[in-house]
Amino acid sequence: MQLRDFFTLDAINLDLESETKDEALKELVGLLGLDEKSRGILFKMLKRRENLGSTGIGRRIAIPHCRSLVVNRLRVAFGRKLSGIDFDAIDKKPVQHVFLIVAPPLEVSNQYLPVLGRIAQFGKEPDVPERLAELQRPEEFIALLEEKGV
Amino acid sequence: MHPQLELLLELQDLQTQRRALEDDPLRDMEEAVFELRPAEALDLLQVKIAEVIDRLEPGIRRRYMDLAGNLDRAVAPVLNGICYGCFVATPTAWASEAGRNDHIGVCDYCGRFLYYVD
Structure with a gap:
């Protein structure tokens, strides 16, 4: 399993318009191409997860995640906001890089946990935040995942 | 979408989140x-x-309380006409209706509330 297999170019936004955490979550959910009701339900679930504790893991990275009935397969998205968003992250620093992961409650291949783990591992690589900040095009994001072998 | 179905989905997602936190690998992560x-x-x-x-x-x-007391999940997604609670086909005519999530439907076989995933 490789992370690059889960990301599509249209689910990568290197220039988020959002200024707040809620806006960023909505903008990322919007990248998944769901209908309005499903987007609303998913946003609510992601908010509920954030209310349990921030998914900002430090080093300017956040990984909001949840399982929901409104998706029929594992979906991921990536968004970047170079000026930073207050995510109440572990290190209290603004978040620039947001990885969204959503999965249905039942998955035949059970990829949710491994994908979450790989993204967390990717985010902990020392040069990743800087490399993500330097990306110019979505294709370069995919190339970085390949280069890191995650 | 029927407002009560929306609540049922929210409820099921919350129950999924609860179960996930009780599950060792995710809880550890x-x-x-x-x-x-x-x-x-x-x-x-x-x-x-x-x-x-x-x-x-x-x-x-x-x-809901009856189902939740007896089954692992009270709300099941329907994919390609199959109830993913019991894996039995739902009636074809109803499954193909537009706005099929606008009413509260239950599986004829297992009784779970149904949510049609596009």
Whole structure:
């Protein structure tokens, strides 16, 4: 399993318009191409997860995640906001890089946990935040995942 | 979408989140990567679950409680005409209706509430 297999170019936004955490979550959910009701339900679930504790893991990275009935397969998205968003992250620093992961409650291949783990591992690589900040095009994001072998 | 179905989906997603936090591998990751405190999170989730159950109409709440007491999940997704609670085909005519999530449907076989995933 490789992370690059889960990301599509249209689910990568290197220039988020959002200024707040809620806006960023909505903008990322919007990248998944769901209908309005499903987007609303998913946003609510992601908010509920954030209310349990921030998914900002430090080093300017956040990984909001949840399982929901409104998706029929594992979906991921990536968004970047170079000026930073207050995510109440572990290190209290603004978040620039947001990885969204959503999965249905039942998955035949059970990829949710491994994908979450790989993204967390990717985010902990020392040069990743800087490399993500330097990306110019979505294709370069995919190339970085390949280069890191995650 | 029927407002009560929306509540049922929310409820099912909350129950999924609760179960996930009780499951060792995810709980371990939530603690290690996100510094989540599972015991506190589970308490908060339980409060939210109770709040949503209170917002269900009495008849739906009764059915939900019966199902939740007997089955692993009370709401099942329908994919390609199959109820993913019991893996039996749902009636074809109804499954193909537009706006099929605008009413509360239940599986003829297992009785779970149904949510049609596009």
